[in-house]
Amino acid sequence: MSIIVHNISKSYKAVKAIDAVSFNVEEGELFGLIGPDGAGKTTIFRILTTLLIANEGNASVSGFDVAKDFKSIRNSVGYMPGKFSLYQDLTVEENLTFFATIFGTTIDANYDLIKDIYVQIEPFKNRRAGALSGGMKQKLALCCALIHAPRVLFLDEPTTGVDPISRKEFWEMLKRLQQKGITILVSTPYMDETSLCDRIALIQNGKILKIDSPENIIKNYEKIIYDVSTRNTHSLIHDLKNYASHYSVYAFGEYIHYIDKNSDFDSTNLRKYLEDKNHTEIEIKKANITIEDVFMDL
The missing domain is CATH 3.40.50.300 (P-loop containing nucleotide triphosphate hydrolases)
Known part of the structure; x- marks a missing residue:
């Protein structure tokens, strides 16, 4: 050594x-x-x-x-x-x-x-x-x-x-x-x-x-991270943090990185929740995990 x-x-x-x-x-x-x-x-x-x-x-x-x-x-x-x-x-x-x-x-x-x-x-x-x-x-x-x-x-x-x-x-x-x-x-x-x-x-x-x-x-990182974006990013962060099953929410470039507590997470429910909060142009997709994501979680 x-x-x-x-x-x-x-x-x-x-x-x-x-x-x-x-x-x-x-x-x-x-x-x-x-x-x-x-x-x-x-x-x-x-x-x-x-x-x-x-x-x-x-x-x-x-x-x-x-x-x-x-x-x-x-x-x-x-x-x-x-x-x-x-x-x-x-x-x-x-x-x-x-x-x-x-x-x-x-x-x-x-x-x-x-x-x-x-x-x-x-x-x-x-x-x-x-x-x-x-x-x-x-x-x-x-x-x-x-x-x-x-x-x-x-x-x-x-x-x-x-x-x-x-x-x-x-x-x-x-x-x-x-x-x-x-x-x-x-x-x-x-x-x-x-x-x-x-x-x-x-x-x-x-x-x-x-x-x-x-x-x-x-x-070896086991959680699934989602890229989420809407027309109003500021309100999006606030609303995602108030979503009942959220585990982690933070800004990452043009998207918000979202992790759910549940392993059987269904983006349909989250999309409906955001629509009810008057969000438009909603995009939800799996993110490519980076070291920064792992660090934020740790």
Whole structure:
């Protein structure tokens, strides 16, 4: 195992940021921590990269204990925090040279590892980091996290606030890095990015809700979800929540996702109920289940 997390907890005074969290990441795996802001993702990253000490439990990265072997971990991992943290008054090339020097290496020594990423920002190598676009800052930060050829890469919400094209390019870069044998632990609040991970852990309020491959999580979900739409969406949400046998109602794109308590649910009865509530242009059909649906239910 590349990363082993066993029963770790961390509190900030009265607030429990993470509560008895356990999971493992295998060598060469791309593992995702999926959850909203405040779920505990960043706290887990900071513990695993030795920036915080857990109140309870233990964890190891590449065989090194996060409490006892922090120097070895810092030399063998790459960490890209959620907030851009490079030197904004240094140029692209100066930032990269600086981080290479800290780890006792050079850009040339590990250029093969960052080449695919660096060629995209090389035209701006003399531009100050603070003047780069969001996508370019992201690529520079990834280059700096990789410049010492780490065995494990930690990426804390790397695509937050980045345009859709840059997000797609970034995940393509991660897939190429994985093919080079690097273990990657990435966190994201974007549910659509879950399908790009080998396995994911759904986390909320500091607790792990479920761990499995995205495919298995969807396949093993037993409830049937319906897409419901009418002319008046606002009234539809209210009326569905007042339907006697409703289990769950929430907005999902252009539809409302509806789950009924009964396994023998008949949409005819629901349609009549909505007609009696003066709804028109009623559409009720089975929905394609997503990770977001499973997360909402959990």
